[in-house]
Amino acid sequence: MRTANVQRQSDRRTEILDAAERCxxxxxxxxxxxxxxxxxxxMSPGNLYRYFPxxxxxxxxxxxxxxxxxxxxxxxxxxxxxxxxxxxxxxxHYLVERSPExxxxxxxxxxxxxRNPEIxxxxxxxxxxxxxxxxxxxxxxxxxGEISPDLDLERAVICILALGDGIEWRRAVDPSFDPETVLPxxxxxxxxxxxxxxxxxxxxTEKPR
Amino acid sequence: MRTANVQRQSDRRTEILDAAERCxxxxxxxxxxxxxxxxxxxMSPGNLYRYFPxxxxxxxxxxxxxxxxxxxxxxxxxxxxxxxxxxxxxxxHYLVERSPExxxxxxxxxxxxxRNPEIxxxxxxxxxxxxxxxxxxxxxxxxxGEISPDLDLERAVICILALGDGIEWRRAVDPSFDPETVLPxxxxxxxxxxxxxxxxxxxxTEKPR
Numbered sequence: 429m430r431t432a433n434v435q436r437q438s439d440r441r442t443e444i445l446d447a448a449e450r451c452x453x454x455x456x457x458x459x460x461x462x463x464x465x466x467x468x469x470x471m472s473p474g475n476l477y478r479y480f481p482x483x484x485x486x487x488x489x490x491x492x493x494x495x496x497x498x499x500x501x502x503x504x505x506x507x508x509x510x511x512x513x514x515x516x517x518x519x520x521h522y523l524v525e526r527s528p529e530x531x532x533x534x535x536x537x538x539x540x541x542x543r544n545p546e547i548x549x550x551x552x553x554x555x556x557x558x559x560x561x562x563x564x565x566x567x568x569x570x571x572x573g574e575i576s577p578d579l580d581l582e583r584a585v586i587c588i589l590a591l592g593d594g595i596e597w598r599r600a601v602d603p604s605f606d607p608e609t610v611l612p613x614x615x616x617x618x619x620x621x622x623x624x625x626x627x628x629x630x631x632x633t634e635k636p637r
Numbered sequence: 638m639r640t641a642n643v644q645r646q647s648d649r650r651t652e653i654l655d656a657a658e659r660c661x662x663x664x665x666x667x668x669x670x671x672x673x674x675x676x677x678x679x680m681s682p683g684n685l686y687r688y689f690p691x692x693x694x695x696x697x698x699x700x701x702x703x704x705x706x707x708x709x710x711x712x713x714x715x716x717x718x719x720x721x722x723x724x725x726x727x728x729x730h731y732l733v734e735r736s737p738e739x740x741x742x743x744x745x746x747x748x749x750x751x752r753n754p755e756i757x758x759x760x761x762x763x764x765x766x767x768x769x770x771x772x773x774x775x776x777x778x779x780x781x782g783e784i785s786p787d788l789d790l791e792r793a794v795i796c797i798l799a800l801g802d803g804i805e806w807r808r809a810v811d812p813s814f815d816p817e818t819v820l821p822x823x824x825x826x827x828x829x830x831x832x833x834x835x836x837x838x839x840x841x842t843e844k845p846r
Contacts, residue, residue: 456752458667539748541810543665587822590803597802598795601750612835613796620829626821
């Protein structure tokens with residue numbers, strides 16, 4: 429009985445987070461009120477507040493879910509024998525396969541984090557985790573000789589994520605944009621950075637290769 | 638007398654747009670009310686409405702100013718003998734030298750354009766102009782043999798702008814981020830795309846070089 433209860437609570441949380449994602453994406457953080465989210469989730473305010481006491485708590489729940497998913501995706505990418513193949517899978521998943529709602533939600537969270545300290549804290553933590561995960565993947569690839577051993581990994585990850593964020597923003601503001609059409613170019617830019625880092629951003633104590 | 642009047646009106650418009658930029662960047666589009674903008678510009682609502690009847694009109698004014706500035710910057714970059722030097726100047730101007738207020742304002746306009754059709758129309762027009770300007774610069778470089786003649790210019794410009802947007806977003810959400818630290822990597826990614834486009838996104842009727 430207790431297991432069934434825990435499962436039911438977990439399902440309910442998932443339903444609420446799914447409903448909130450749709451509301452935030454469609455209406456923006458401010459106009460997606462707790463009432464609107466209740467209606468979308470088909471539950472009473474009293475019931476919803478038992479699970480999440482605020483919109484910030486809902487965003488934290490969504491962020492936690494995304495973070496767990498990212499960790500699983502990074503682990504899978506790190507296990508692929510062909511490093512650039514694994515990276516291409518990640519890029520396709522994040523840039524092409526995610527739904528317009530997921531893309532819209534990310535845009536909303538980024539925008540809101542500029543003014544809402546609690547959202548900034550949540551977003552900052554996810555960003556830190558994602559960067560650390562990517563740095564880990566790149567470190568493994570550098571050790572295997574698949575990418576340049578001289579690369580400044582932290583900076584490279586910022587550039588790679590910036591390119592991904594920019595593609596996502598284009599999707600978020602232009603529904604007619606098809607990210608599939610630019611995926612080969614995106615991958616080429618990343619591959620080039622990882623295999624031929626610019627002089628002066630490599631480890632300068634070593635000789636250029 | 639008439640010339641002095643026109644000049645005074647133009648100065649007043651500039652002051653209002655500057656004040657509005659600061660308000661939108663600091664408070665966001667929704668919380669930056671016309672009253673707040675009046676206070677920041679040091680003028681009465683009646684006076685401000687004579688120049689701009691709505692926040693959308695102010696955004697249109699800011700966009701028009703940015704568009705004119707971009708056109709001038711692109712023209713200057715197109716005249717530099719060293720194509721990649723001109724491109725590096727553009728990148729430094731847009732990614733490093735712009736103030737936090739300008740960066741914040743761009744973030745706000747992008748976010749707001751997701752839901753406000755009038756802002757989406759203004760933003761879409763600027764985006765179209767900027768893309769056409771960059772395509773023009775790249776076309777000139779391709780004709781001079783400075784970049785690959787096989788590049789799909791429209792798609793390349795989308796990737797270049799996405800990378801720039803992503804760097805700007807990182808500035809917008811993380812005030813401690815110094816874009817100077819990644820500029821060489823950003824330029825390397827762009828140079829690589831322009832000189833070695835991925836197979837399959839080149840003009841496929843020609844042989845690979």
